[in-house]
Amino acid sequence: MLLPPLRYLRPETPEDAVAMLSDVDGSVVLAGGQTLMNMLKLDLAHPDALVDVHRIDALRGIEHDADGTLVVGAATTYAELARSPEVRRSHPAVAEMAAGLVDRQVRNRGTIGGNCCLNDPTSNYPPLMVALDARFRVLGRDGERRLPASEFFRGTLATAVGRGELLTTIEIPPMPQGSGVAHEHLQVGADSWAIARAVVRLDVADGVVADARAVLGAVYGSPLRLPEVERRLIGQRATPDLAEAADALRDVDVQTADDVHCSAAYRREMAEVQLRRAIRAAVERSVQ
Ligand SMILES: Cc1cc2nc3c(=O)[nH]c(=O)nc-3n(C[C@H](O)[C@H](O)[C@H](O)COP(=O)(O)OP(=O)(O)OC[C@H]3O[C@@H](n4cnc5c(N)ncnc54)[C@H](O)[C@@H]3O)c2cc1C
Structure with missing residues (x-):
């Protein structure tokens, strides 16, 4: 389907983008366009103007703070993350996920910013960002807000980014020594939607799990953190038997629904x- 007529705006800076988003009625951010353009063509989104942030230098790039925090511009592409030797070394799960994404x-x-701002339940990055305790910097007319992942993701296709605001940066704290992070998923076809997704991070010291994150994706709404599972992991020896902690999921009311791909059950x-x-994979990846 042909696109309807709409305005195309190309700001030079994040501040210009925020001004346009605030001043132009019906304007939305265009990042990589890999979802938004499809939504326009399918008549599922009806903006009056696109504010293209893809080429704003200040929104692209990969750096590390003095304490090892990975600082990624929201408009950094998956390809840039996948091929960054620094990201592969400091936060391998972030680079691996980018390298495995679609085509x-x-x-x-x-x-990465578009992936998180979309917050489609089937998206790759939201559960990983929760598991890595990422923080999100959101710029608006009144200045910048910094939000933890637990407050950023608000439900199916919803985040804390409000009208007239722009996600500028994602900060991912350094991985503690000995951490293992693993991402597993089942998807409909080779480059199609996920049916179920799980991300687990184990921080292991002296062979024992000192801290843990267990997060599901592709279920209803936002990434679902599983404190019941995490409690069963923390304090245990990091061996493959730890996988039994997943039994705790049976006591969790995992909200999901039947859809064209499968039943909720x-x-x-x-x-x-x-x-x-x-x-199991996070145990293997942890350094003991
Ligand atoms: C064939 C195909 C298969 C795919 N499979 C997968 C998959 O398996 N897993 C997966 O995770 N994704 C998948 N995707 C989606 C892809 O990862 C998209 O790139 C991603 O969902 C959106 O990122 P984008 O940069 O393209 O954002 P866009 O499409 O440009 O924008 C998406 C939304 O986020 C908003 N937005 C973007 N950036 C910002 C920002 N900085 N601040 C505020 N709002 C912003 C936009 O306004 C829009 O509402 C697939 C896409 C295609 C075409």
């Missing part, structure tokens, strides 16, 4: 399988 075309255009069952696999 070269999507990786060359799609951005199948999705819950598959979420448990992915969680079990992710725990």
Whole structure:
């Protein structure tokens, strides 16, 4: 389908972008366009203007703070994350996820900020950002807000980014020595939607799990953190038997729904399988 007529705006700075988003009625951010352009063509989104932030230098780039925090511009592409030796060394799970995303075309255009701002339940990055305790910097007319991942993701296709605001930066704290992070998922086809996704991070010291994050994706709404599972992981020896902690998922009211791909019951069952696999893989990746 042809696109409807709309304005195309290209700001030079994040501040210009915020001014346009605030002043121009019906304007939305265009980042990689890998979802937004499809929504326009399918008549699922009806903005009056696109504010293209893809080429704003200040929104692109990968740096490390003095304490090892990974600081990523929101418009940084998956391809840039995948090929960064620094990211592969400091936060390998972030680079691996980018490298495994769909195909070269999507990786060359799609951005980590767009992925998080979309917050589609099936998206790759939101559960990983929760597991890594990421923080999000959001710029508006009144200045900048800094939000933890737990407050950023608000529900299906909803985040804390309000009208007239722009996600500028994602900060990911340094990984503690000995951490293992694993991401497992089941998807409909080779480059299609996920049915179930699990991310597990284990911070291991002297062979024992000192801290843990267990997060599901592709279930209803936002990434679902699982404190019941985390409690069963913390304080235990980091061995493959830890995967039994996934049993705790049976006591969690995992909200999900039947859809064209599978029943809610199948999705819950598959979420448990992915969680079990992710725990085992995180144990293998941790340094003991
Ligand atoms: C064939 C195909 C398969 C795909 N499979 C997957 C998959 O398996 N897993 C997955 O995670 N994704 C998948 N995607 C989606 C892809 O990862 C998109 O790149 C991503 O969802 C959106 O990122 P984008 O940069 O393209 O954002 P856009 O499409 O430009 O924008 C998406 C939304 O975020 C908003 N937005 C973007 N950046 C900002 C910002 N900085 N501040 C405020 N709002 C912002 C936009 O206004 C829009 O509402 C797939 C896409 C395609 C085409």
